[in-house]
Amino acid sequence: MSKSLEILNNVFGHEAFRGKQEDAVEAVISGRDVILLASTGGGKSVCYQIPALVRDGVGVVVSPLKALMKDQIDTLQFLGVAADTINSDVTGYDRLNVMNAIRKGEVDLLYVTPELLAQPKFMAFLKEVKIACFGIDEAHAASAYGHDFRPDYQVLGLLSHHFPGVPRIAVTATADPQTLADIKEMLNLHDALVLETSLDRTNISLSIEKRDSAKQQQAKMLEIIRSRQGQSGLVYCVGKNTVDKVAKWLASEGVSALPYHAGHSNTTREDNQEAFLRGEVDILVCTVAFGMGVDKSDVRYVIHNDMPSSIEAYQQETGRAGRDGLPSDAFMFVGNQDINIRKRMIRKSKGGAASKRTDNNKLDTLIGLAESVYCRRRAIINYFGKQFVGDCGNCDNCQREVEGVDVCAEILDIVGYLRDHAGVEDTHSMTVVARDRFAARRLTEERWSLIVRQMIVNGLVEVRHSDCGRLHLTAEGKAFTGDNPFLVVKKVALTSAKFAKSPRSRSLTVGKRASSPRKPRARAAAGDYMTKPRRSRRKANVGSPLLEALRAMRDKLAKEEGREPYFIIHDTALRQMAEVMPLTGDEMLTIKGVGQAKVASYAHRFIPVIRKHAA
Ligand code: ADP
Ligand code: ZN
Numbered sequence: 001m002s003k004s005l006e007i008l009n010n011v012f013g014h015e016a017f018r019g020k021q022e023d024a025v026e027a028v029i030s031g032r033d034v035i036l037l038a039s040t041g042g043g044k045s046v047c048y049q050i051p052a053l054v055r056d057g058v059g060v061v062v063s064p065l066k067a068l069m070k071d072q073i074d075t076l077q078f079l080g081v082a083a084d085t086i087n088s089d090v091t092g093y094d095r096l097n098v099m100n101a102i103r104k105g106e107v108d109l110l111y112v113t114p115e116l117l118a119q120p121k122f123m124a125f126l127k128e129v130k131i132a133c134f135g136i137d138e139a140h141a142a143s144a145y146g147h148d149f150r151p152d153y154q155v156l157g158l159l160s161h162h163f164p165g166v167p168r169i170a171v172t173a174t175a176d177p178q179t180l181a182d183i184k185e186m187l188n189l190h191d192a193l194v195l196e197t198s199l200d201r202t203n204i205s206l207s208i209e210k211r212d213s214a215k216q217q218q219a220k221m222l223e224i225i226r227s228r229q230g231q232s233g234l235v236y237c238v239g240k241n242t243v244d245k246v247a248k249w250l251a252s253e254g255v256s257a258l259p260y261h262a263g264h265s266n267t268t269r270e271d272n273q274e275a276f277l278r279g280e281v282d283i284l285v286c287t288v289a290f291g292m293g294v295d296k297s298d299v300r301y302v303i304h305n306d307m308p309s310s311i312e313a314y315q316q317e318t319g320r321a322g323r324d325g326l327p328s329d330a331f332m333f334v335g336n337q338d339i340n341i342r343k344r345m346i347r348k349s350k351g352g353a354a355s356k357r358t359d360n361n362k363l364d365t366l367i368g369l370a371e372s373v374y375c376r377r378r379a380i381i382n383y384f385g386k387q388f389v390g391d392c393g394n395c396d397n398c399q400r401e402v403e404g405v406d407v408c409a410e411i412l413d414i415v416g417y418l419r420d421h422a423g424v425e426d427t428h429s430m431t432v433v434a435r436d437r438f439a440a441r442r443l444t445e446e447r448w449s450l451i452v453r454q455m456i457v458n459g460l461v462e463v464r465h466s467d468c469g470r471l472h473l474t475a476e477g478k479a480f481t482g483d484n485p486f487l488v489v490k491k492v493a494l495t496s497a498k499f500a501k502s503p504r505s506r507s508l509t510v511g512k513r514a515s516s517p518r519k520p521r522a523r524a525a526a527g528d529y530m531t532k533p534r535r536s537r538r539k540a541n542v543g544s545p546l547l548e549a550l551r552a553m554r555d556k557l558a559k560e561e562g563r564e565p566y567f568i569i570h571d572t573a574l575r576q577m578a579e580v581m582p583l584t585g586d587e588m589l590t591i592k593g594v595g596q597a598k599v600a601s602y603a604h605r606f607i608p609v610i611r612k613h614a615a
Contacts (some may be wrong), residue, residue, distance in 0.1 A: 004029065004050050011053070011079055012046060019043065019197035024169060025050045028133050033192035034169040035139070035183065040316055041323035044171040045072060048135025051167070052109050053081070057130030058102050059109045062117060063137040064150055069111040071294070076109060085111040086122070102129055106303075114152035118604055123162060131166045136187065138311070139170035140495050143182035144355050144611070145465040146175060147312040147362065155604035155613070157188040158585050162600055168192075173199070173319065177385035178465050186587060199315065199384050203322045204330050206376045207396040208369070210493050211335035218249070222302060224331055225255055225283065228238070231300040232276070235285040236317050238306035238341055246305055247285040253477055257283035260290045291317065297324040304332035309342055310362035311369060311383050334370045336495055339363070352612050361463045368453035373397060373404045373487050382459045404487030407451050412482045414455065418473045446492045448505040454488045546613040547578040553609050557602060569598060580596050581610050 001009075004025045008014050017025070020044055024036045028051035038044050052059020063069045069085050076083035084098050084107050101107050116122050121146070134156075140146030142153035159168055170187055209219045225233065235250075237243045240263040247259035258281045276284040276298055284290060285596055288308070302321045308314045314332065314539075322328030346359045369379050377392035391398045419432040452471070455461040460477035463469055551565075551574060558565040573593040582588040588603045 002026075003054050007050050007053055008046065011081060011400070011462045012049075013079075014043075014046075020195040021047055021148075021202070023193075024195050026197075027193050028167045028169050029054050033167055033189050035180070035189055035192045035194045035195040036169060036171045037175055037180070037194070037199070037551075038171070038173065039197065039201055040173045040319035041295075042173070042197055042399050044137075044173075047171060048133060048137075048169050049076070049287065050110060051169070052132045052135070055132035057105075057132040058107050059132045059135060060126065061109060061111045061135040061137060062114055062153075062156060063111055064114070064141055064153075066113070068137070069113075073109075073111055081109060082107050083111065084110040086116060087111075087113050088115070100127060105130070108132075113148065114155055117159075118152065118155040120601060123600075127162065131163055134163070134168040135168060136168060136170040139172040139183050139187065140175050140179055142170075143175075143179045143185040144351075145182050145358055146172075146179040149351070149355060151608045151611070154186055154607055157186050158600060158604050160188050161585050161596065161603075173238045173382070174316055176312070176383060180385075182466070185584065199386065200377065200381055200388070201319055201322065202377075202392070202394065203325055204318055204328045204334075205394045205396075206318070206330050206380075208332045208334060208376065208476075209396075210370070211333045211337075217305075217333050220299060220333075221331075222253060222255075224301065224303060224329075225250070228282075228301060230282065232279065232296065233296055233301045233303065234291070234299055234317075234320055235283055235303045235305050236308070237285060238289060238338065240287060242306065243285050243287055250283065250285065255283060256281050257285055259288040260284050262287065262289045268547075288313070290316065291320045294320075296320075298326075299323070299328065300326075301331070302328040304330075304334075307332065307338035307342065307366065308333045308415060309345075309359065309366070309368070311366050311380060312362070314366060314369075315380060316386075332370070334367075334494060339367065339495060357469045358465045359467050361465065364453060365456055365463070368457035371450065371489055371492075371494050372454060372457050374458065374488060375400050379457045379459075383457070402487060403490075405490050406485040407454075407488050408482035408484075408486050410448065410451050411455060411460070411486055414452065415473060415480050417458070417479055418461065418471060419478065444492075446495060450488060450492050454486075458486075544578060546581070546610065547575060549609050549613065550574050550578055550606060553605055568602065569594065577606065577610065581614055582615065583607055583611060 004022070005017070005148065008017060019038055019042055020036060023046040024034050027034050028048065034047070036044055036047055048059060052061075061069075063072070066085075066087055066089065069087070071238070073083045073085055082101075083608075084101070086095055086098055090098065098107070098110075102110060112122075136142075136156055138148070139153075141148050141150035142156060143149065156168075159166070168187070168189065170183060170189060170192070172183070180194070184192065209220065221235075235246060235257070237246055240261040243259045243261045247257050250257040258275060260269060260272050260276075262269075262273075272281075272284065273290070273294070275281045277294070281352055285305075299321045302318050304317070308317055318330035319333075321330055342363050343360070346356050346363065349359065351359070364564060365383065369376060369383075371472065372379055375391040375398050376395040378388040378390075381388035393399075455477065456463060459474055460480055462472050462474050464472050501509075554565050554568050554574060557568045561568070570593050573591050576591050577588075580587070580591065582591060584607070585599045585603050588594055588599050589605070
């Protein structure tokens, strides 16, 4: 019996590996980098935990949330595994004690936040000790194209520079092909073995319903909940206030429900979570704050009281139902109010223009899913870049007669246009084009926006985040002949985040492209830098905002280290950085005067600054 299987049996108490677990574990043990995509509840944790136990040294796990870490550490300690954490809550002697234990080789698994890894002092400490492997949880957070982007995660791209030869495994439940490519880039995992298990949770039935009125939704929710009395359910809401309101309303209807959100005191949260985990209360009404890392396998249904932010979020949240594999249900209610709330959240978010655009596009695609007349599961699986042939038979659309109007002619028109202008026109000028073209067809802007959304959801068109959100035809889109009807709903019930409502698209006129988003900066393949004479990608004047931001960062670093700014990095190097805009450690190395040591120490501080301006 292999060592890893022995540990799976004896330490974790599982009989056999499932999915791609064994491949992942063995690869990491042999020293290979791995990216593992597996659904929520797929058992990703053991894939970094077991190699940490088999290989010499301490396994370092990077996790975005302290709450997530705590759950895993508690479980591991219960199983007799020496697991610990250093984070901002662990200070003084406690921190020294953990560090000493690590030095003595007494810790198998150490959980840390990405912020901690960014601290040079901590990095220096890690270099003194033997590291078994790195586990990177929720790896989609490293990509601006994924949901829940965490700029802190980008420091992890430098691990290979700091710890050559130490294998890294990045795991996530949600990554569409563009996010996956970006994860590889950001985390410097180009040669990683990519393992994927099916994202399809066939045991979960999917239903999405347009909210006509709050009253109608309440009646429907009560019907769902009352027919499932005694079963565990989650009700996801957009914010704290809604959570409290819905929980109160359910209680007033005699339903066994408790609220859970970050605004409650720790004890209330823990009590309510415990009551739910133990089955003392049927329903937990919560924000997305609940669920990550919580392991309750018999949640029978998830209701989205409000619409989530993206298909990824929808997939992740509905995935909390039926981890035991038994039939479960996911219901989602959507309405224009939700769209407006989400739009506002995006507007107010801290992200830059590029991340807002990506978020809007993701919201748009979810709206497309909601208004599609075809199999929802197929759309979701396709969205994650996987083939799904036929209909699932387990979603609301599969269970009713497909109804709608055929828009093949319009689609052929758009396909023709995109074929001529592939990757040139962005979604905003697409708006213009379509308006122009469809004026003759007497279609409203909202109407053809819906058609474009349906092309996206049905895989004919891809919104390419790395190309300023421009629309590109997919292979399927290029092959579209219009021989079979392509149906969309008769009436536009949901308005989109962008196609219909962007003030910017309104103000654009054909031929006037001045306000369209900037062209993406050309990105050469990494190897090109070495051979071609490097030319500036964009002219950065002295004092350009990026250069100033880089200088500010350098001054900050100098202050932190109590050194002169030029010691950190020379002005000429900064200028070159502002011109070349390197986004990875390797690219950073092409800057004159920046060697391995500088990259290791500072690249993770400069790259986020550049990234912000690259948008
Ligand atoms: P993920 O991180 O992929 O969402 P977890 O690692 O939290 O999932 O695992 C989900 C559940 O599956 C946990 O209860 C875990 O103990 C269990 N599990 C993991 N691997 C196996 C296995 N090989 N056989 C049975 N149960 C497993
Ligand atoms: Zn279906």
